[in-house]
Amino acid sequence: MDGVTAPNVVAAVSESRLWDRLMAMARIGGFATPEGDQGVNRPCLSALDREARRLLIGWAEAAGASVSVDPAANLFLRWEGADPSLAPVLTGSHMDSQPQGGRFDGIYGVLAGLEVIEALAASGARPHRPVEVVAWTNEEGGRFAPGCTGSMSFTGFKPMSAFDGIVDADGVRYADALAQHLAEEADLARRPLGYVPHAFIEAHIEQGPRLEAEGQDVAVVTGIQGSRWFTVTVEGRTDHAGTAPLSLRKDAVQDALRAITALNVLMHDPSDVLRFTVGSVTVEPGTSNSVARRVVFTIDLRHPDEGVLRPRGDAIPGVVQAALRTCTARVHERFTAWPADFGPTVPEAVARAAAALGLKAIRLPSGAFHDAQFLAPVCPTGMIFIPCRNGVSHHPGEYAEPAQCANGARVLTEAIIKLAGRP
Ligand SMILES: [Zn+2]
Known part of the structure; x- marks a missing residue:
């Protein structure tokens, strides 16, 4: 890593920048409830989705990342490695929400990944392998069910054409929404569909009560039920x-x-x-x-x-x-x-990262779906959970503390640095 040690990179993770970006994203499709909660309704492949992606792209390019889109509209932000020919370490999550969704589910993992790039950029670090941040298309399935169509296409779990005929509530076909979306992003660089990452690691809110109830900082996710x-x-x-x-x-x-x-x-x-x-x-x-x-x-x-x-x-x-x-x-x-078992590689990297940063961590399986489920058969895979208030998600009341968000991004950064290696 060009002589730069991981602590210098992790120290460049910014709690305020990450929080400000989460709140800026929450305004795109944001709404207030009579109870005073702030929700988000940002369907995939919609104008709001594209607006959020443009905001993300602007930040990523300013940090020095290169941007590209694959045929499934998965969006990639790449921080080049010392050896560009090596398989990247991939991180990320999704930017779409449930119709009555919250401000953290999905987008947190994308912005935490961008924070890794920001930290690498600020510290001048050049890891051995490239680091890529991905925003998977249609994880939630809120507009086009089932969800995870982007990651299923990327990994070959199903061919892209398997989703063509899915229609949303207005009768719009997935294939048509995807084609329109790609046409509106025609100015972005294109990349082929799929590759085998060196590892995939996704940061996400827990969507359950355990971390908060047990006073833990992060969870080392062992698999997905x-x-x-x-x-x-x-x-x-x-x-x-x-x-x-x-x-x-x-x-x-x-x-x-x-x-x-x-x-x-x-x-x-x-x-x-x-x-x-x-x-x-x-x-x-x-x-x-x-x-x-x-x-x-x-x-x-x-x-x-x-x-x-x-x-x-x-x-x-x-x-x-x-x-x-x-x-x-x-x-x-x-x-x-079927259940996904993450195996040892990435969970061990997450556990060591949390320990190195002095953060309290427990191991648990994920009860909810995630794109990581479809990466697990393809490459070493894992997830980091941060606490969410009362375990609430898929709801405008969804909330995570700024410090909790930053802790997850620091663990992600430390783990990725170790997985991406020195030059
Ligand atoms: Zn999610």
Whole structure:
């Protein structure tokens, strides 16, 4: 590193610069709630998304980074290494938000990555390997579901064309939104889709309560729990609520309740690690004086251990069928992501970085999705979590302290310096 030691670089991380940038980004798509919270609604591939990216690009170029975009609209900020031919250390996260999102989820990891570049620039450090910061396209899936389409395309988890036909609430196709977006960024340098990074490391708010509750500064994330999403359609027959005897009904609500009750028994976990959620229930015709002819409900099942996730998920169709009394049901698995184990390389680098900086750290798996999930099969991967107030995320009340944000950026900087190496 040109004779510069890591402490000099880490000391150049600026809490105030990082915080001011977080707040500047929060104004793009920002809104206030009646309760006084400050939220963000910044859909991917939108004009607001492009405005935020232009702001980021301006900062990055001023710091001396080079900017490029790949065919999936993933945005890269590159700090050149002493040997440009080597695979970069890649860091970053996403800039899109949930429709009623907060000011930190995603954008924090991008701006923390930019802070690494700022610190390298300020200290004149030139690591052995290039360092790249990425803003992945459409992590949240708030506009185009499912999310993580940018990182899935980059890693080849799915071909880009797999997402072409996804439509948003206004009927806009993903492929068309992507094409328009790339046309509006035609002045930016293009790069090919995908490469194998030397390592990937993503900084993010925890989205859970543990760091705050335990008074920790950062988490060394060990992996991401797996998820299986199902849609269950219970078919009955509509009848008049006042005239049809109960014995003759095919009441889809009653059978859906039986199915959900049986699923709760199936999913019972005394250790409270398994996550089972029925988050959406729609009833047709959905009037108070009609027997329901159809109920559609969703299941979101998550667990860090494939040995649990696989058999419990596989048992869902049989348990639903057995619980029905008069109706029929279809179970459709619409999304599957098996657990990702980050292995030792990057988590150890994060743990050593936190220890070197005197920060308190614990190890934990991530309960939420992240782009890192799709990098893990491709290269050594890890994440750094910082505390968030009350564990709240995907909500305007989402909050992290300026000092907590800076601590995460310092750990990220230290870890990246070690991963990128000396010349
Ligand atoms: Zn996120």
